[in-house]
Amino acid sequence: MSKVMVVTSGKGGVGKTTSTAALGAALAQAGQNVVLVDFDVGLRNLDLILGAERRVVFDLVNVVQGDAKLPQALIRDKRVESLYLLPASQTRDKDALTPEGVEGVIAELRERFDWIVCDSPAGIEKGATLAMRFADVAVVVANPEVSSVRDADRIIGMLDSKTLRAERGEPLEKHLLITRHDPARVARGEMMKVEDVLEILAIPLLGVVAESPDVLTASNLGCPVTLHNPASPAARAYLLAARKLLGEDAPVEQPVLKRGLMSRLFGRKAAA
Amino acid sequence: MTLHAQTSPPPGLQLRGRSFMALVVTPEVPLAAWFADLDAQLRNAAGLFADRPVVVDLSRTAGEGREAVLILLDGLETRGLRIVGLEGADPSLLAGAHWERLPTQLHGRDVAEVRSPAPKPAPEASRLIDGPVRSGQSVVFETGDITVIGAVASGAEVIAGGSIHVYGALRGRAIAGVRLGAAARIFCGRMEAEMVGIERLYRTAENWGASLHGRPVQIRSDRGALRLSALD
Numbered sequence: 001m002s003k004v005m006v007v008t009s010g011k012g013g014v015g016k017t018t019s020t021a022a023l024g025a026a027l028a029q030a031g032q033n034v035v036l037v038d039f040d041v042g043l044r045n046l047d048l049i050l051g052a053e054r055r056v057v058f059d060l061v062n063v064v065q066g067d068a069k070l071p072q073a074l075i076r077d078k079r080v081e082s083l084y085l086l087p088a089s090q091t092r093d094k095d096a097l098t099p100e101g102v103e104g105v106i107a108e109l110r111e112r113f114d115w116i117v118c119d120s121p122a123g124i125e126k127g128a129t130l131a132m133r134f135a136d137v138a139v140v141v142a143n144p145e146v147s148s149v150r151d152a153d154r155i156i157g158m159l160d161s162k163t164l165r166a167e168r169g170e171p172l173e174k175h176l177l178i179t180r181h182d183p184a185r186v187a188r189g190e191m192m193k194v195e196d197v198l199e200i201l202a203i204p205l206l207g208v209v210a211e212s213p214d215v216l217t218a219s220n221l222g223c224p225v226t227l228h229n230p231a232s233p234a235a236r237a238y239l240l241a242a243r244k245l246l247g248e249d250a251p252v253e254q255p256v257l258k259r260g261l262m263s264r265l266f267g268r269k270a271a272a
Numbered sequence: 273m274t275l276h277a278q279t280s281p282p283p284g285l286q287l288r289g290r291s292f293m294a295l296v297v298t299p300e301v302p303l304a305a306w307f308a309d310l311d312a313q314l315r316n317a318a319g320l321f322a323d324r325p326v327v328v329d330l331s332r333t334a335g336e337g338r339e340a341v342l343i344l345l346d347g348l349e350t351r352g353l354r355i356v357g358l359e360g361a362d363p364s365l366l367a368g369a370h371w372e373r374l375p376t377q378l379h380g381r382d383v384a385e386v387r388s389p390a391p392k393p394a395p396e397a398s399r400l401i402d403g404p405v406r407s408g409q410s411v412v413f414e415t416g417d418i419t420v421i422g423a424v425a426s427g428a429e430v431i432a433g434g435s436i437h438v439y440g441a442l443r444g445r446a447i448a449g450v451r452l453g454a455a456a457r458i459f460c461g462r463m464e465a466e467m468v469g470i471e472r473l474y475r476t477a478e479n480w481g482a483s484l485h486g487r488p489v490q491i492r493s494d495r496g497a498l499r500l501s502a503l504d
Contacts, residue, residue, distance in 0.1 A: 124408075146426075150407050153425045157406025200443075202404055202422065 002110040005117050005245070006135040008159075010151030012122030014143045015179035015209070018219055020119040021049040022235070023139065025224035026242035028083035032114040035074065037105075038088035039131035040121040041096060047087045050077065051222025061089040064101035070108050079227055084113070094127035106134045124158060132163050137173040137245070139206060143180045144192040149200055152176075156203060175206035177241060182211045183257040194254060207241035209234050210255035293383065294356065295321065298329040299344055301336060307347060314351065326353045327378060331360030338365055345371055404440065405430060414450055426466060432456070446491075447474070454493040459503070463489035473498045 007020045020036055028034040038046040041061060047053040052075050058068035063086070070086075077083035086109070089096065109116045120131035132138065138159050142152040156174060165172040178194060185191040194208055209215070214232035218225035226235045226242075233255060243250040300306050313320065326348070333344055341361065348355060357378040358371070366372045399413040404422030411418060411430045418432040423440030430436055430444070433451030435458065442460035447469040449456030454471050463484050467476045470493040480500050488503040 150426050153407035154427065157409045157428075160406070161409075200423070200425065 002113055003115055003136045004106060004110070004134050005115060005137040005139060006120055006132045007117060007139045007141060008120035008128060008132055008155050009122065009141040009148070010124060010128075010155040011143075011148045014141050014148050015215075016122070016141050017045045017049055017119055018215060018225075019139065019141050019177055019179060019209070019238070020046060020117055021219075021224040022215075022226045022238040023242055023245070024115070024117045025077075025080060025083055026226045026239045027115050027117075027245065028077070028080040029226060029239075030242060030246060031082065032246070033082045033112070034115045034117060035084040035086055035109055035113045037086045037109070037116060037118045039097075039118055039127055041088045041127060042090065042093045043121065044088035044090050046119050047075075047085060048222060049219050050085055050224065052077070052085050052087070053222070056087045059087045059089040060105070061092045061096045063105050064097055070105065079223070094121070094125070094130075097127070097130050099130060099133060102130050103134060124154065128155075129158065129162050132159055134164055135159075135172065136165065137175070138163075139175050139177050140201070140203065141177050141179055142197060142201070144178055144186065144194065144197050146192065149192065149197055152201055156201060174203045175241075175245070176201055176203050177206045177209065179209045180211040181208050181255050183255045187257055205252050206244055207237045207252055208254050209237040292325055294325040294327050294378075294380065296327045296329050296359075296382075297348070297353070298331070298360075299333050299348075301333060303333070303336075303340065303344055303347075310351070321351075321353050324354070325356040327357040327359060328355055329360045330358060330365075334361040334365060338369075341365060342369055342371070398434070399432075405444070407444070423462075424460075424465075435459070442468075445469075448491075449493070456493070458491040459489075461488050462486055463500075468498070468500075470498060475500075 007016050007023070009016050024034050024036045036046055036050070037060065038044050047056055055075050058073035060073070062068040063070055063073050073086055075085045075087065077085065106116060118131045118135065121127040140152050140155060142148045159172055159174060160166050163172055176198065178197060182191055186193055198205055210233055212232065212234045214229050215225050215234045218228040221228060225232060226238050229235055230239065237253060240250045240253060328345065328348065330341060333341060345355065355374065357375045359376060359378065361376070363376050395415060398417040398419060401411060401418065401420045405411055405420055405424045405428045407425040407427035409428050414433040416432070417434040417437065418430055419437040420430065421439050424430055424438055424442050424444045424446065426443040428444035429447070431447045431450060434448065435456045436446045436448045438446065438460040441462035441464050443464045443466065445467040446458050446465060448458045449471040456470050458468055458470065464486065465477060467474060468491050470491065473493055475498050484500055484502055489500055490503055491498060491500050
């Protein structure tokens with residue numbers, strides 16, 4: 001039983017691509033056959049985050065338009081055998097994708113993979129709606145700040161109306177992944193609390209990923225954080241989230257504020 | 273010229289053929305029950321027999337005798353049915369009655385059964401949204417009240433002809449009374465709205481005090497001004 005999962009957010013820069021790579025790698029590390037599909041045609045990034053940018057020959061647009069066969073465009077990860085990438089085209093724009101073409105590619109991918117993880121572009125236009133169109137599961141990525149939460153709410157509304165499952169009246173699994181969470185800023189009241197975000201969005205929580213240099217380093221090295229530094233708190237959050245996606249009753253660990261002696265004495269922010 | 277005059281058609285009677293659809297009714301015994309059904313049907317769809325020629329099929333009622341058939345035909349006529357023909361009965365049955373001159377051998381073929389139009393469902397009096405209204409969604413219901421079980425998100429709007437009831441938090445816009453006018457009200461479980469309006473009056477969040485924020489609130493129109501009051 002293959003599952004199509006869209007990673008989406010509405011707002012840009014919240015960590016969709018990083019989360020797609022980390023969750024996809026975590027699912028593959030758990031033994032699943034996973035393909036990551038980059039829908040951000042024209043602004044592709046997923047290949048960089050996976051360190052596959054120098055191996056791209058054909059892309060999603062080529063496959064949708066019939067210029068290349070699917071196996072020619074799939075790139076196999078060198079670290080995890082069961083992880084593949086279907087890259088986006090950098091030179092085309094999102095109008096090159098059609099619902100029928102995407103449906104065909106997704107159907108072909110469903111035969112080969114357990115998980116088809118679609119990295120949605122930001123925004124609510126064609127690219128984002130096509131990325132979510134055929135999804136069975138949605139991971140809504142949001143930062144704990146008002147603009148991101150409102151955009152996430154908008155996207156949830158679209159998931160409930162624009163996807164094939166919604167149109168057929170079938171249930172669509174929705175999960176919330178909170179990223180770039182900073183416990184120190186939450187403590188100072190500069191960032192929304194996890195409970196407040198949950199209260200507004202009202203969908204189940206998949207995980208809370210702390211803002212951390214581990215994530216940035218991993219991205220810059222072209223390696224998902226779950227592979228690069230599995231012991232880091234961010235990687236742990238993604239690994240637990242992947243277990244939840246696989247149906248396990250894994251806990252959600254929330255980042256906690258670590259305070260050193262000096263900060264306890266002087267009330268200053270400590271390195272989280 | 274004379275030849276031409278001979279070939280032109282003579283002036284005189286002009287006849288044209290035209291086909292109509294007649295409704296064939298087949299009364300059944302007992303007649304009292306059948307008339308009760310007919311009356312019920314006529315109440316639901318008064319126009320069913322309007323301006324339609326009606327042919328009465330007496331095949332199931334002729335056996336009841338001449339009196340019964342005469343009562344039946346009179347009963348149909350008083351209900352406004354325009355009877356143009358009879359079938360299924362021996363013409364001698366009606367000898368002497370004024371129905372006698374109606375044709376009993378009309379030609380025609382049956383078409384599909386005419387269904388009386390289904391009774392119109394009663395118009396929706398209120399609309400229930402069984403969940404949250406998400407940012408960017410717009411719920412418009414001009415003929416009555418809207419009830420939202422969840423929250424109305426920031427950037428969402430709810431527009432009702434009547435009143436608006438929000439059981440969760442109202443964080444977006446609510447405009448009530450589009451049709452009902454000043455009598456409409458807005459109720460919310462938690463007041464965090466961006467804008468509220470009734471009829472043509474509206475207020476944005478900066479125009480009401482922080483004291484109402486987060487509390488259950490009712491909004492109504494009172495002598496040309498919006499009044500917000502806490503419900504707790």
